[in-house]
Amino acid sequence: MTIYIDNKPYEVKPGKNLLEACLELGLNLPYFCWHPALGSVGACRQCAVKVFKDEDDKTGRLVMGCMEPVRDNLRLSIEDPGAKTFREQVIGWLMTNHPHDCAVCDEGGSCHLQDMTVMTGHTYRNYRFSKRTFENQDLGPFISHEMNRCIQCYRCVRFYKDHAGGKDLNVFAAHNHVYFGRCESGTLESEFSGNLAEVCPTGVFTDKTLHSHYTRKWDMTWAPSVCQGCSLGCNTSAGERYGSLRQITNRYNGEVNGYFLCDRGRYGYEFVNSDQRILQAAMRPHSNGTTNKDHILDLVAQKVKNGRTIGIGSPRASLESNYALKLLVGEDNFYLGMSDTDHDHTSIALKILRDGPVRTPSMQEAAQADAVFILGEDLTNTAPMLALAVRQAAQRKPEADALGQIHVAAWQDAAVREAVQDKHGPFYIFHTVPTKLDELAEDIRRGAPEQLARLGFAVAQMLGADIVPVTGLSQEDAALAEKIAAALMAAEHPLIVSGYGSGCDHMMKAAANIAWALQQKGRNPLLSITLPEVNSMGLEIIGGHRLDTALDVLRQGDADTVIVLENDLYRRADPHIIDEIFLHAQDVILIDHLYNRTAEKATVLLPAGTFAEADGTVVNNEGRAQRFYQVFVPKGDIQESWRWCLQIAEKAQIPALQGLRNLDDIDLALTNGMPSLAALQQLAPHAGFRINGQRIPREPHRYSGRTAILANENVSEPKPAEDVDTPLSFTMEGYRGEPPSPLIPFFWSPGWNSVQSVNKYQQEIGGHLHGGDPGIRLLEPHLNGGPHYFHEAPDTFVPIPGHVHIMPLYHIYGSEELSMYTSGIAQQAGEFCCLYLNPEDLAQWNITPGNWVTIDLDHHACRLVATPNHWMPRGLGAVSAGMPHSPVVDLPVCVKLQA
Amino acid sequence: MFSLLRSMWLVFLHTFHKRETYQYPEEKAPLPARWRGRIALTRDPDGGERCVGCYLCAAACPVDCISLQATEAPDGRRYPSFFRINFSRCIFCGFCEEACPTYAIQLLPDFEMAEYDRQNLVYEKEDLLINSEGKYPGYNYYRVAGMAIAGKDKGEAQHEEPPVDVRSLLP
Ligand code: SF4
Ligand code: SF4
Ligand code: SF4
Ligand code: SF4
Ligand code: FES
Numbered sequence A: 001m002t003i004y005i006d007n008k009p010y011e012v013k014p015g016k017n018l019l020e021a022c023l024e025l026g027l028n029l030p031y032f033c034w035h036p037a038l039g040s041v042g043a044c045r046q047c048a049v050k051v052f053k054d055e056d057d058k059t060g061r062l063v064m065g066c067m068e069p070v071r072d073n074l075r076l077s078i079e080d081p082g083a084k085t086f087r088e089q090v091i092g093w094l095m096t097n098h099p100h101d102c103a104v105c106d107e108g109g110s111c112h113l114q115d116m117t118v119m120t121g122h123t124y125r126n127y128r129f130s131k132r133t134f135e136n137q138d139l140g141p142f143i144s145h146e147m148n149r150c151i152q153c154y155r156c157v158r159f160y161k162d163h164a165g166g167k168d169l170n171v172f173a174a175h176n177h178v179y180f181g182r183c184e185s186g187t188l189e190s191e192f193s194g195n196l197a198e199v200c201p202t203g204v205f206t207d208k209t210l211h212s213h214y215t216r217k218w219d220m221t222w223a224p225s226v227c228q229g230c231s232l233g234c235n236t237s238a239g240e241r242y243g244s245l246r247q248i249t250n251r252y253n254g255e256v257n258g259y260f261l262c263d264r265g266r267y268g269y270e271f272v273n274s275d276q277r278i279l280q281a282a283m284r285p286h287s288n289g290t291t292n293k294d295h296i297l298d299l300v301a302q303k304v305k306n307g308r309t310i311g312i313g314s315p316r317a318s319l320e321s322n323y324a325l326k327l328l329v330g331e332d333n334f335y336l337g338m339s340d341t342d343h344d345h346t347s348i349a350l351k352i353l354r355d356g357p358v359r360t361p362s363m364q365e366a367a368q369a370d371a372v373f374i375l376g377e378d379l380t381n382t383a384p385m386l387a388l389a390v391r392q393a394a395q396r397k398p399e400a401d402a403l404g405q406i407h408v409a410a411w412q413d414a415a416v417r418e419a420v421q422d423k424h425g426p427f428y429i430f431h432t433v434p435t436k437l438d439e440l441a442e443d444i445r446r447g448a449p450e451q452l453a454r455l456g457f458a459v460a461q462m463l464g465a466d467i468v469p470v471t472g473l474s475q476e477d478a479a480l481a482e483k484i485a486a487a488l489m490a491a492e493h494p495l496i497v498s499g500y501g502s503g504c505d506h507m508m509k510a511a512a513n514i515a516w517a518l519q520q521k522g523r524n525p526l527l528s529i530t531l532p533e534v535n536s537m538g539l540e541i542i543g544g545h546r547l548d549t550a551l552d553v554l555r556q557g558d559a560d561t562v563i564v565l566e567n568d569l570y571r572r573a574d575p576h577i578i579d580e581i582f583l584h585a586q587d588v589i590l591i592d593h594l595y596n597r598t599a600e601k602a603t604v605l606l607p608a609g610t611f612a613e614a615d616g617t618v619v620n621n622e623g624r625a626q627r628f629y630q631v632f633v634p635k636g637d638i639q640e641s642w643r644w645c646l647q648i649a650e651k652a653q654i655p656a657l658q659g660l661r662n663l664d665d666i667d668l669a670l671t672n673g674m675p676s677l678a679a680l681q682q683l684a685p686h687a688g689f690r691i692n693g694q695r696i697p698r699e700p701h702r703y704s705g706r707t708a709i710l711a712n713e714n715v716s717e718p719k720p721a722e723d724v725d726t727p728l729s730f731t732m733e734g735y736r737g738e739p740p741s742p743l744i745p746f747f748w749s750p751g752w753n754s755v756q757s758v759n760k761y762q763q764e765i766g767g768h769l770h771g772g773d774p775g776i777r778l779l780e781p782h783l784n785g786g787p788h789y790f791h792e793a794p795d796t797f798v799p800i801p802g803h804v805h806i807m808p809l810y811h812i813y814g815s816e817e818l819s820m821y822t823s824g825i826a827q828q829a830g831e832f833c834c835l836y837l838n839p840e841d842l843a844q845w846n847i848t849p850g851n852w853v854t855i856d857l858d859h860h861a862c863r864l865v866a867t868p869n870h871w872m873p874r875g876l877g878a879v880s881a882g883m884p885h886s887p888v889v890d891l892p893v894c895v896k897l898q899a
Numbered sequence B: 001m002f003s004l005l006r007s008m009w010l011v012f013l014h015t016f017h018k019r020e021t022y023q024y025p026e027e028k029a030p031l032p033a034r035w036r037g038r039i040a041l042t043r044d045p046d047g048g049e050r051c052v053g054c055y056l057c058a059a060a061c062p063v064d065c066i067s068l069q070a071t072e073a074p075d076g077r078r079y080p081s082f083f084r085i086n087f088s089r090c091i092f093c094g095f096c097e098e099a100c101p102t103y104a105i106q107l108l109p110d111f112e113m114a115e116y117d118r119q120n121l122v123y124e125k126e127d128l129l130i131n132s133e134g135k136y137p138g139y140n141y142y143r144v145a146g147m148a149i150a151g152k153d154k155g156e157a158q159h160e161e162p163p164v165d166v167r168s169l170l171p
Helices: A018-024 A081-094 A112-120 A155-163 A193-199 A263-267 A293-305 A319-329 A340-355 A384-406 A413-420 A436-440 A449-462 A475-490 A505-520 A536-542 A547-555 A575-584 A597-601 A641-652 A663-673 A675-682 A755-761 A823-828 A839-844 B002-014 B056-060 B095-099
Strands: A002-005 A008-011 A048-052 A061-064 A074-077 A131-133 A143-145 A170-172 A179-181 A205-207 A221-226 A235-241 A244-250 A309-312 A371-375 A427-430 A443-445 A494-499 A526-530 A561-565 A587-592 A604-607 A616-619 A624-628 A803-809 A834-837 A852-857 A860-868 A876-880 A893-898 B039-041 B066-072 B078-086 B105-107 B160-163
Touching: A002 A018, A018 A048, A048 A081, A061 A081, A081 A112, A143 A193, A155 A170, A155 A193, A155 A384, A155 A413, A193 A205, A193 A244, A193 A263, A221 A624, A244 A263, A263 A384, A263 A823, A293 A561, A293 A587, A293 A604, A293 A641, A309 A319, A309 A547, A319 A536, A319 A561, A319 A616, A319 A641, A319 A663, A340 A505, A340 A526, A340 A536, A340 A547, A371 A384, A371 A449, A371 A475, A371 A505, A384 A413, A384 A436, A384 A494, A427 A436, A427 A449, A443 A475, A449 A475, A449 A505, A475 A494, A475 A505, A494 A505, A505 A526, A536 A616, A547 A575, A587 A597, A587 A641, A624 A675, A641 A663, A663 A675, A803 A834, A834 A839, A839 A860, B056 B066, B056 B095, B095 B105
Parallel strands: A002 A074, A131 B160, A309 A561, A371 A427, A371 A494, A427 A443, A494 A526, A561 A587, A587 A604, A803 A876, A834 A860
Antiparallel strands: A002 A008, A048 A061, A048 A074, A143 A205, A170 A179, A221 A235, A235 A244, A616 A624, A803 A893, A834 A876, A852 A860, A852 A893, B039 B105, B066 B078
């Protein structure tokens, strides 16, 4: 439809509000309370425009742009003097109590309030009276609080409570005293609290980890990156200054993470700056101080040449690094560096998604589902941002119902919420222990994972899946299965979620059966499966042998050297197994970035770049390949793992890797070697890409200190580093326009210094980025031929006398290796040495709660603190998975218990 | 011919005029207070460092010769943990002084900075920080800003009301 803005006709999409329409057209209209993901409430009065009845109407009326839908032939004016004065005065009022703080405010330089103030032209304060002040609160390790700066836009609570389901942030008091905070000081409980720093248009909520090494946005060297925190691969921008990583911010991706990140992803970056980093190539025992990199490479190459070397890959290393190692040691000598359980889970997931007929949704598609069934996953802890998406999905049905009744636009947030009240759509959860999403669920079932998977199989069977009938269900269970089956059938886009979280692969199988059966019935199901790590899927696609077979090869003496890629083996299998690998291997060559337990024992250390110092590609749980880019040039010998492999190969004269030098070379080898990955060639522009003959600068044009940063070492500035792998430059020189979407280092646009500038990069507000969102899906459903159902449901769980079956419990803080180097995350991590058991089991075994118990792992004893937990069925135990120094690594496991 | 002689006569008369040439370095040139010379970091009336590490001077500097790192003291005051100016690059334009919201960075009437070695023109915070308020006596940023620091709590800055009691419903 056509609308007239300041008498110029524009084509706009129906269903939008005027503010969205104006922003979409690239016009500047200030706003505060509207947020593309949160909708409009009309609270701040900042987006006022004049709307005219017809061409002859010269007076017009003021309306709030964010509250008025577009209509055909609507005439409005942004430039109208009345509207302009109004907007200027509104900001004047909002600022009456604003403190004189910009110089000491962490928002400064990326502040929406600053931008909007400049945009309206409000310059001098007319208010002559004293300012209202507030006390601040301590909100924990992630978020700083400075309430004086608030302009009462209500975005924080709307995000925190309404969107993310948080309970402990609220608005208090009345009139000009309204206060946004907790009822008392304390750590924010939501896993999404970090988004407050971006959602709040002012400096009330700011990033506390950034504050500990504060740098302005304009002073950082940025690169487009991908979160390494879990398998979802949210897009981030990573910023560096003076050689350390300073901040992770959201990088909008209209298909993956949208506008938000979880706190593990936002804050889990501090390992990059850790003093545990390996900086120089090193050898043990020290060869008379010759830690010369070339010398070490020569020795390693000699080892590799004699053909008795095996390689262990890693799910936290890039596709390129894994593939380079695979070619370096030879296809047959490459082992997957994941625990055997993780490997089992990932390979089943890959099989389901690659060979099955049902599509796995992107996160933004998942948020549009109108029924949700979660089998054996605590999403908040294993795939946090998917939990946020599922939260939105739970609202879809009541929202649609309400919209049918009250006839307002979906972006009328307050009206829609009023109509929806606290109704939820069809939402079911099967999980052994309570999860944060339970509050949304219509029905919850607890029990042993096998038990729940059986019930899942029963649901699939009721939907017509061709499987062995599940027998012996209680009447109650059968009724529930029937109810769920009916609800899923009734939905337009039912979403089935499962994953590695319960440690039971039958859950994934049940989920696949259900989704496939729905598909056969002509529905449009979506199937999401979570995976353990950032590149689990990528590593599985590359493929290799199981980790336990590596030990056999070493034991038999078929190999004597192991190259370990970005991996702490002690997190992959129980310690006695890994100890044995070290026992049999003459040399263990570790390419990694942190001095971990494996590094302590390795004979050669080659320092690898973290995600911030390396270029590479990772594949998320959806099969989406995404590129992360090097942010800065690291110290010492640090370089990409794949580059280490290429340099070793060069010296060892491995034909497959000869002549490969940069990222494009290794990617070409990868796509040639693995035709299923051919699409990677289109993932992002190649290193030779230029716009107007220029690279894309990693540094903003206001970047300061070029001639002073290194002046203490040498007053003559060194030549800036050159990037041979990508079209990005390490300097502020280059093309200043909009780069292609995979190469956007940070969002900025003239007059828009904060993250809100992302509006200028989107095809449509809240939609895709110009030129399409970055990333390429490698897995599409296999539509020909019916599904190959998993026929057998697991057996009922029966406790084995004298034994406990231990299942893993994952935690957003603690279960992931690298994020634990951030002190705020480590602070919030739970107990690592607790064994949760049913109180009746404890009584039966005569164990006093809180006492140490010994469990027997393959004849290796380890000790844990027995902790009663009512949710554990008899005979089932649980320990927190992935915690540093946890004695039990490969979960689930069945162990003998000695009280 | 006449004009030639006249000019010579006038030049000759200059011999008896007051001298404009200073016998530098024996005799110092009087510099106006707003002369843009050597840069210093000044202090508050209460003796604290004025610079709060806001990075505005660095951003304003056209030759990018200022670099610093902001940090926060336990008393809540922000300050630069290092502050470096590369005077071999500085063009003494005064933009940094203009940008500074706290009057911390000031260009002083002093130009005697010549060095034989360029490296010596790199000044660190120890070289820049002086024990004086410089050209703007009396200004104390923290008394105007809303941030609390030790000795100045919320509501104690100029033109501030005492902090709101969030639990009160009184108007
Ligand atoms: S704290 Fe920030 S987001 Fe919340 S109302 Fe105030 S200005 Fe808005
Ligand atoms: S959900 Fe996963 S990928 Fe996304 S920000 Fe959190 S840890 Fe990172
Ligand atoms: S006087 Fe000008 S050139 Fe010198 S430091 Fe200040 S802003 Fe930079
Ligand atoms: S502008 Fe002033 S307060 Fe800010 S960093 Fe520079 S000297 Fe310090
Ligand atoms: S953005 Fe429209 S009223 Fe706030």
